[in-house]
Amino acid sequence: MGSRTHSILIATVCAVVFGLVSLLGRSAFADDAKIAFLADKLKADDFRVRTNAALALGATNEDNAVQPLCRALSDENEVVRQAAAAGMKRLGRAQGIACLRERLGGEGSDAVRLQLTRAIETLEAARGGSGGGGGSGEPKNNAQAKYYVALSAVQNRSGKAQTEVDAAVLAAVKKRLENAAVFQMAPDKETPAAAKANIAKRKLKGFYLSISVDPFDYASGTKASVRIAIFTYPNKDLRGESPGKARSSASKGDKDAENRLLAAAAESALEAFVQGVDQF
Missing domain, CATH: 1.25.10.10 (Leucine-rich Repeat Variant)
Incomplete structure (x- = not known):
């Protein structure tokens, strides 16, 4: 034919x-x-x-x-x-x-x-889930910011409760971005029009970080894996993905250890973005 x-x-x-x-x-x-x-x-x-x-x-x-x-x-x-x-x-x-x-x-x-x-x-x-900022309340204003960052809701495949994963992962991500001193966090549930206006007004470069947590690996101790997909913002064109992992000898079921590993894996995944932000 x-x-x-x-x-x-x-x-x-x-x-x-x-x-x-x-x-x-x-x-x-x-x-x-x-x-x-x-x-x-x-x-x-x-x-x-x-x-x-x-x-x-x-x-x-x-x-x-x-x-x-x-x-x-x-x-x-x-x-x-x-x-x-x-x-x-x-x-x-x-x-x-x-x-x-x-x-x-x-x-x-x-x-x-x-x-x-x-x-x-x-x-x-x-259905009323979190959308843009990944937390509650207005973010702190950073007058020295060069970049504008919005966070997704955490896509959770770890098997842990969503509230636990959010508390560990989002807290670690926000703390690292704030410590870098060049990032302005976007407010929760920000509309694309509002994001565009804020970015234009302050002449910042916008990024959207989509965060996902993989299942724990208990083959040898406990290993946590977090991936961060990096998009432009507010248009959301994919620019890259950064994986992060953290391992300890803790046994399965040690919730505190798992939460610490999630935070460490999130920081590890975020580091490539923080250090090479101009490349994205």
Whole structure:
């Protein structure tokens, strides 16, 4: 089959996908039939059909679209994975956060990680989770600042309670940034328009740090791993990622030791950003 004929065929299939979804949307058995139809298209051989199906699932506004989209996050094709993350963001269901976080921890593509991060942040903000500053209260004003930094909510895969992880990781990150004396922290839940205005007014360079905590490794003592993805702000273009690790001989279940390791791993991950901020 020639490439032109193949392209026409794929375009026709994609048109049929959306055409049938539209027809199903007007039928009495619309919801379940529509989701089942699109979920089946996620198994198609051509990635473009799977991509369109993932985007269409995101537009259904149906709770039972979450599971097919979660499965699509593991698709072999990164374009499909991006579409699944974008679909989950549009769907707007908080129950999708868990599988988005799980995929973020093992995703190797920067483009997909960006879509996953944006989806998680959107869904968490919609359910009242922390969004920009990663804490409470207005940050201290630093008149000597050269850089403007916003923090994500911590993506927690450690197995520890979110409140414990936030207390250890965010406190360590904020303390290190404040000690560096060249960073101005952004306020919580800042809008992009407000961020742009603040950055322009003070002529600062904006960064957004997306923080994720991996599961503990207990193979030999206890090892904590924290990763910080570095984005521009407020546009959020990915510039790099910095991993940090910390290990001790503490045994599994030593909560105090684990919290100290999380703080140390967060500081380690942040150090590459602090020391080389002009390179990002």
